[in-house]
Amino acid sequence: MTLADVPPGSRARIDTLDGLSASRCHQLQAYGLAPGRWVKVVQQSPVTVIRVEHLDLAFESDIARGINVEAEADRDRPVRRRPRWV
Amino acid sequence: VSSCHSSPGLELESRQGSIALFGHPNVGKSVLFQRLTGRYVMVSNYPGTTVELSRGAARFMADTAVVDTPGIVALPPRTEDEQIALRMLLDEPVRAIVQVGDGKNLRRSLLLSVQLAEMGLPMVLALNMMDEAEARGVSIDDRLLAERLDFPVVPTVATRGTGVKSLVGEVKSARVPRFRLIYPEVIEEGLAELASLLPESALDPRALTLLWLSGDETTEAWVVERVDEETLRGLASGRERTASEFREPISAVIQRVHLAYVDALVADVVRETGDKSAGIAAKLGRLTTHRLWAWPILAAILYGTYWFVGVFGAGRLVGWIEGSLFGKIVNPWVTEWVHRLVPIGFVSDFLVGKYGLWTMGMTYALALVLPIVTTFFLVFSLLEDSGYLPRLSVVTNRLFSALGLNGKAALPMVLGLGCVTMATLTTRILESKRERLLAILMLSLAVPCSAQLGVVLGMLGGISLVATLIWGGVVLGVLLSVGALAARLIPGERTALVLELPPLRLPVISNVVVKTTARLEWYLKEVVPLFLAGTALLFALDKTGALPALIDAMKPVVSGWLGLPAAASTAFIVGFLRRDFGATGLFVMQQHGQLTPQQAVVAMVTITLFIPCVASVFMIARERGVRTAVAITALIFPLAFLVGGALHWTLLAIGWGA
Numbered sequence: 001m002t003l004a005d006v007p008p009g010s011r012a013r014i015d016t017l018d019g020l021s022a023s024r025c026h027q028l029q030a031y032g033l034a035p036g037r038w039v040k041v042v043q044q045s046p047v048t049v050i051r052v053e054h055l056d057l058a059f060e061s062d063i064a065r066g067i068n069v070e071a072e073a074d075r076d077r078p079v080r081r082r083p084r085w086v
Numbered sequence: 087v088s089s090c091h092s093s094p095g096l097e098l099e100s101r102q103g104s105i106a107l108f109g110h111p112n113v114g115k116s117v118l119f120q121r122l123t124g125r126y127v128m129v130s131n132y133p134g135t136t137v138e139l140s141r142g143a144a145r146f147m148a149d150t151a152v153v154d155t156p157g158i159v160a161l162p163p164r165t166e167d168e169q170i171a172l173r174m175l176l177d178e179p180v181r182a183i184v185q186v187g188d189g190k191n192l193r194r195s196l197l198l199s200v201q202l203a204e205m206g207l208p209m210v211l212a213l214n215m216m217d218e219a220e221a222r223g224v225s226i227d228d229r230l231l232a233e234r235l236d237f238p239v240v241p242t243v244a245t246r247g248t249g250v251k252s253l254v255g256e257v258k259s260a261r262v263p264r265f266r267l268i269y270p271e272v273i274e275e276g277l278a279e280l281a282s283l284l285p286e287s288a289l290d291p292r293a294l295t296l297l298w299l300s301g302d303e304t305t306e307a308w309v310v311e312r313v314d315e316e317t318l319r320g321l322a323s324g325r326e327r328t329a330s331e332f333r334e335p336i337s338a339v340i341q342r343v344h345l346a347y348v349d350a351l352v353a354d355v356v357r358e359t360g361d362k363s364a365g366i367a368a369k370l371g372r373l374t375t376h377r378l379w380a381w382p383i384l385a386a387i388l389y390g391t392y393w394f395v396g397v398f399g400a401g402r403l404v405g406w407i408e409g410s411l412f413g414k415i416v417n418p419w420v421t422e423w424v425h426r427l428v429p430i431g432f433v434s435d436f437l438v439g440k441y442g443l444w445t446m447g448m449t450y451a452l453a454l455v456l457p458i459v460t461t462f463f464l465v466f467s468l469l470e471d472s473g474y475l476p477r478l479s480v481v482t483n484r485l486f487s488a489l490g491l492n493g494k495a496a497l498p499m500v501l502g503l504g505c506v507t508m509a510t511l512t513t514r515i516l517e518s519k520r521e522r523l524l525a526i527l528m529l530s531l532a533v534p535c536s537a538q539l540g541v542v543l544g545m546l547g548g549i550s551l552v553a554t555l556i557w558g559g560v561v562l563g564v565l566l567s568v569g570a571l572a573a574r575l576i577p578g579e580r581t582a583l584v585l586e587l588p589p590l591r592l593p594v595i596s597n598v599v600v601k602t603t604a605r606l607e608w609y610l611k612e613v614v615p616l617f618l619a620g621t622a623l624l625f626a627l628d629k630t631g632a633l634p635a636l637i638d639a640m641k642p643v644v645s646g647w648l649g650l651p652a653a654a655s656t657a658f659i660v661g662f663l664r665r666d667f668g669a670t671g672l673f674v675m676q677q678h679g680q681l682t683p684q685q686a687v688v689a690m691v692t693i694t695l696f697i698p699c700v701a702s703v704f705m706i707a708r709e710r711g712v713r714t715a716v717a718i719t720a721l722i723f724p725l726a727f728l729v730g731g732a733l734h735w736t737l738l739a740i741g742w743g744a
Contacts (some may be wrong), residue, residue, distance in 0.1 A: 022335045023164065026571060030160030031193050032347050045377045047480050047493070047583060054190040054222050056587040058375070058480050060492070063582050 004048065004064035006041045011058060012069035013038050021068025032059055033067065097347070102152040103179030103288075105257060106143060108171065108202060109186035110194065111157025112588050114214045117244040118186055119154035123253070127606060129597060130470040131158055131588050132412055134497060134515040137702060138165040139174055146254045150181060156514075160339065161201050162302030166514040166522075169304045172297075175205065176287055176308045182208040182260040189219035189241065192226060196348045201233065208260035209237045212253050216241040217347035218589070223359040231355045237263040239545025245594070253456060266292075269343050273336065277327035283321050285312040297327055344681070367473070371590040375480040384481060387474070391465050394541060396554075399461030400544025401479075409454035420444055432629075441628055446619035450670045451614045458540025459609055460602070466504050469603045471593035475500055476585055482485070483583050490518075490573025492583035495525045500615065502533035506698040509533070510705045520578035523714065526706055527572055530718050531725070532565035534694050537613065537666035542690050545673045549683045553743070556733075560691050564729055611665070616699065620660040621666050627659075630632065647731040649738070650685050653673070658693065665696040684734070685741035692730030697722050 002019075014037050017025045032052040033039065042049040042056065048064040050057055065070045105122075107115045111133030119127055123142030129134055140154040155174055156167035163169045175183075185202050187195030192213075192431075213219075213228060232239040238256040242249035268274070276299055281291040284298060287308075292378060297305040298321065310318065329336055334433050375378040379488055385656040438445045469475060478500060483493030492727035494516060502509035506529050513522040513529075535541060558740040573580075627633035633656070637644075640655040661668025671687045675681050681689065697703060697719055737743060 022338060024333075024582075024584070026162075026166060026337055026341060027159060028340055029345060030194070030197060031586065032191070032197075036349075042372060043377070047375075047483050049375060049480070049587065052408065054195055054218075054224070055188075056371070056589075057584070058493075058587055059584045060483065060582040062582065066419065 001052070001069060002065045003041070003067040003069050004044065005060050006044075006069060006071055008041050010074045011034075011038055013039045015068040015070055017067050019068070020063065024063065025072075028063075030060075031055065033057070039069075047051075081084075081086050096163075102150065103181040104141070104153050104176075105147075105182050105184060106153045106174060106180050107156055108156060108198075109214075109588070110159060110188060110191075110198065112206055113157070113195075113418065115157065115186045115188050116140075116154055118212065118214065118242070118250070118253075118585075119152060120186075120252045121247060122152045123176055123243060125599065127154060127605070128601065130601075131473040131593075132470065132476045132497065133586055133588065134167065135470075137170075137514045139170060141675075147258065153178075158198070159199065160341075162300050163304060165517055168202070168408055170514075172302070172304045173308070174307070175207075175289060179288055180207050182210060182257055182571060184257060186188050187211055188214050189213045189216040189226060190224050191220050192224070193352050193392055195346055196351060200265070200344050200347060202268070203235060203237060203263050203265040204290065204693055205293045205297065206262055207288070208254045208262050210236060210253065210260050211235070211239045212238060212242045212244075212249070214242045214244050216249075217243045217246075225357045225359065227355045227357075230423045231351070231372045234351060234354070234738055235263060236265050237306065251416050253492045267343055267347055271338060272328055272331040272341060276324060280324045282323055283313075283317055283324070284309060299328060300340060301325070301335070335412060363603060367590045367592075371477070371587070374474060375587070375588070380477075380481045382477070387469070391462075392464055392547075392693075395458065395461045396543030396547040398413070399458045400540050403457035403461065403548060404454055404544060407457050409451070409476075413451040416450065417493060419719055420728050435629075436622075441621055441625040442492050442619055443618055443625075444625070447618040448614070450674075451610075451617040454670050454673065455613070456606075456609070457542065457667060458544060460606060462540055463504070463535040463602045463605045464598070467598040468593050469592065470601075471590040471597060472589045476587050479585050480585065480587070487580065489528065489569035490524055490576070490580050491521055491569075492581060493495050494585055495521065498525050498529060498565075498571045499533055501525045502529045502535065503539060505608075506530065506533060506535045507702040507705045508525075510702060510709060513709070515584065516535045517581045518578060519575055521581065522709060523576060524572055526710060526714075527718055527721075528565055528569055530697055530702060530706065531568060531695060531722050532561050534561070535666065537609075537664075538669055538694060538698070541669040541673050542694060543667055545550055545669075545676055545686060546690060549686060549743075552571055553683055553687050556687050556737075556742075557690055557694070560729065560733055561694055564695060564725075568725070579686050594722060612701070613666075616664050616701075617667055620663045621664070624660060643727060647727065648688055649734045650689055651680055653680065654685075654689055657689070661693050662700075664699040666699075668693050668696070682744060684737050687743065688730050688734045689738065691733050694723065695726035695729055 003012060014033055014035050016035060017028060040051045042051055047058050047060050107119055109115050115677050116127045116129045119140065119142065122144060124145055125142035127140045136154055136156050141151050144150040144152050153174060155171035158168045158171045161172065162572040183271055185199055203209055213226065215470055228239040228241055240249050240253045241254055268481045272348050276294045278296065281295045284291060284294050287294050332339055374383055408730055412492050424434050424438045435442065437443055440734055475497060477495045479493030482496045486493050486495050497511045498512045509529055512524055513525045516525055531612050542557060546557055627636060636659065637652050644650050644653050644655045657668040657671035661672065703715050703719060704719060
């Protein structure tokens, strides 16, 4: 699955950044989106916002679709109900 | 916005070289620069505030300059502002690099540290914003970190001055770190082979060769200036040979080595005790980019700005200052004294006549525009320091896509609402030449700067909200249609948005006040002389009898096509110098009941579409070349009159505001 498929509030581990140009890949890795790192998806619309370390990074869904991830296994994730509007 | 004036010509150079502040965008380099030099530079809470080098004399070291550089995400650089930072390292003798790092994002900071450490220059790492790191439960073993990297690491909180003293101590005794990473064998061979071919630089040959192998444009340009063709061919083929051994770019291979090293290092020196930061700021931050909630928040901010600048500033404040203070007390008094002291009609006319330096130039600048820009700069500084501005990029990304840009362009556009000239400089943060050109065109055509916006809001707000909306709608319509058209005509592809969002912070009042004051100082220095020059021009034209002739010559356009009184021509004439000066003239005409609501709207739309000011044309020429500046100017003025006339005839047809 890609980063674009991760629901807001969930974590995912970066697998590869194969779908992106080399220079884009270089830029994102400099921000910390490197294979093996965990990120948290904050929102997916109107653009994708993720948190890596303590940094919020926004990028277009096209870029999110170029990043392959492994989602956090459901059983590892604490069940948390959030109010729908936040 | 920062300021339009150039920095005082501080040509500080010394044999030992300067101290260069390096680091990611928005980590506090400029705050630290202030601490180290006592010189004020603009500080805000968004990446891209600094797009030029700033220099100041070090407080703590004789004959040494401190240089503040634009933030850099990674080497090789992607954008023009980043290239400026790297170019500085290649061109100038550097006594020490002070990397400013973000304590709460240590991985990212160290990824740049290892690249800088290899440069072969004395280095110190200031781990800044340690207060935010602590609040988020990040604790760093800075001693172990310093030991492993072989350069000093100093925790700092630049905004409070914490740690600055020990930083200074470390900078004074800084030395070249013995830090070297081992790359895959093929790259090591390439390094050994090519290092001797490259010209000598201030950097370690190995670091320069790494940049060359990564295919960095800045290094390439620097090398091309210094070697003969044969050497260049040798260098290029050496790079190709190394590259052919890998399936991915060399820069990716190098970066992987850095990532692996940093990951291992961070695992040893950082302890995360859990994020305690999910406070109100974080929640509010999320709402500002939320797909639904973002809109009411934006609307509230826009309305608040409209009220404070348009209704309060341009309405009430100007009413008091211009109407009561200048109109009834200051100007009658000045006029009387000038007439009494200088009984020569020509001279007193020049000072206090119809086109008098005081009664027109200074009154416009001080009584009409100054109160408006003061309120605007206040709101603007608050927004800047809150960290809200980059979030606009998220909200407006789709809109800018239609213009061939991405949401990152929102930043120069919004800064253009402060000062278009300065915003033109900020287009350096955009990634491609095409985007920078498109953004500059939009800025010059349809983004009103603070003085212009204030006058427009004051004038049209006085008529009705509908008048303001017509003006806004037409200007936005022109922006969108010309932008969409230009995006199709100018070749090249759109790039996708990638932008870091700074945390929302409560603005520090002292910084807001200092910043607003700095901008007002800029305003007085930059704008008042042009207002006076414009007034003197009108005076000269009037006295030589050329003004009536000019007004007559412009009559077919101004009266015939735009449907305005002939006297409005004078506003358009000075509008070529600074459009807000022209707009102020129209404002005064309206105050005297010389314009109908329809004429006011038409006149304001026309002059808003003018080139902002002479200074902005020079800035375009400097950034994008004279040809671009001429082309943009030649496009904009006719277009402004075309749109203004079309609006006049449309409003006439539907019978609005006659």
